[in-house]
Amino acid sequence: MNSNRLRHPAAVSGTAVLLAGALLWLAPAAGAEEPVISVDFTTPTAVIEPGDIGASITGYGGLNYIVDSAAHRAAMAAHDFGALRIELEYATPGDHTSRIVCGGDYCHTAFDGDQWIDAIRSLDAEPVLVVPAEPGDALALFAHFHDQAPITKVVVGNELDAGDPPRMDAAAYSAAFNEIAAGIHAVDPSVEVGGPGTAHDNIGYLTTFLAGSGQHVDFVDYHDYGKGPEAKPAAQLLAEAADYAVDIAAVRDLIDTTVPARAAEIGIQIGEWNMDWADPSPACASMTTHLPAVWGAAVLGTILEADATALVYGDKNGCLGLTGEWGEGTGGDHVGINEPLPIAHGIGMFTGEGLFRHFGTTMVATASPDPLLYVFASTGEKNVVIVNTGTAAVTTGVDFTGLTAGTAAIWRTTDADRTPHQDGTAAITAGATTIDLPARSVTTLVIG
DSSP states (O other): OOOSOOOOGGGGSSSSEETEEEEEEOOOTTTOOOOOEEEEEEEEEEEGGGGGGEEESOOTTTTOTTTTTTHHHHHHTTTSSSSEEEEEEESSOOTTTSEEEETTTTOOSSOHHHHHHHHHHHHOOEEEEOOOOOOHHHHHHHHHHHTSSSOOOOOOOOOOOOOTTSSSSSHHHHHHHHHHHHHHHHTTTTTTEEEEEEESSHHHHHHHHHHHHHHTHHHHEEEEEEHHHHHHOOHHHHHHTHHHHHHHHHHHHHHHHHHHTTTGOEEEEEEEEEEEOOOSSGGGGGGGHHHHHHHHHHHHHHHHHHHHHHEOSOOOBBBBBBBBSOOOGGGGGOOOBBBBOOOHHHHHHHHOOTTTOOOOEEEEEEOOSTTTTEEEEEEEETTTEEOSSSOOEEEEEEEEOOOOOOEEEEEOSSSOSSSSSEEEEEEBBBBEEEEEEEEEEEEEEEEO
16 A cells, blocks of 8 residues: 655655654755645545444443434434444353343443344444354354344454463464354355454464464454553654554565465454553543544544554543543543544544545545655545644645646644534645644545
């Protein structure tokens, strides 16, 4: 895939110097021409399938769930997610007459599995069913739901590599996966079955899995979070958004080398992602600032550009979800119950959040001469998402290939005005325009 960020300093319109072993970026001198972003609508880089932008349904919610809360359903519906992932299990493992309930730790089990799946379908999303890595239970769960309406995608297991020793070693997981995948494919060969749902891009676990299950797997699923209990400066987090492409490339290379005959048939899914999974700040405060909106837009675009599926975790999870669960944050950062948390607005700059047109169906080539700017563009619908991760406002030109003239509606999320909002229009003439980008902002150009 073509990178949306030029990572070689010599390629940009400034100067890079090596000082004490560190590569430093020196901005263009005063009076120099502003850097110019390029967008090439004639060069596709990745196809975006309907389910490539989605979320997890957690089973958390503080009594407001997609099964019983119109307000929460409306907030989720605004994104028009193509896929919603949920982990389900038998209340009594091995007893297929017992209730089917959500399978996440501490999730709310008052609702039946059928209610969860029906609610997902009511949002016009495809259910991504996560089943236990136990063949009897997994195949019975799949049959239960597939008999009612086709299930198109199944993930086997969830973070079984976690712990020391892991909850299930990779060889044992691979054997169970093969039995489950073979059973599902015997019923319906079109169903995509993936795994192992590792807690991170666990290359050792993935290597053993692919060696044993490469002939059965349809997609490799792993989780990838920006950080956990450790603190990280905002600038570091934003720069590391680009590392998602590096991780995906490493997993792709592993697939290519381990299962070369089937590599083109095996997709990659980031089954869980978010800026944090265990925010250590008081009251989870960093997740209610504007930072996750900027970070989330940069990461979502990076995952899509790398031709992978992105399922954010999750719809409800305290301050780590898409909407407020109990009322998160304080002061100006307070987010009420069922209201969008900042990361939802970052994702909304791709989905439109019910306010403007959804990102298109095909990613196209982009380039940015400024390492602080992430740029993503689509055709099918011509949208351009520009993420300014810097602490200063900038003005940039945008040069288009495959587009001579038009008008772009400018939509933004900023720290001062976090809900995506229209901020004027930009005229495109002679294949170019100029855009002002506020500090730490996300701007979407919806080109008519």
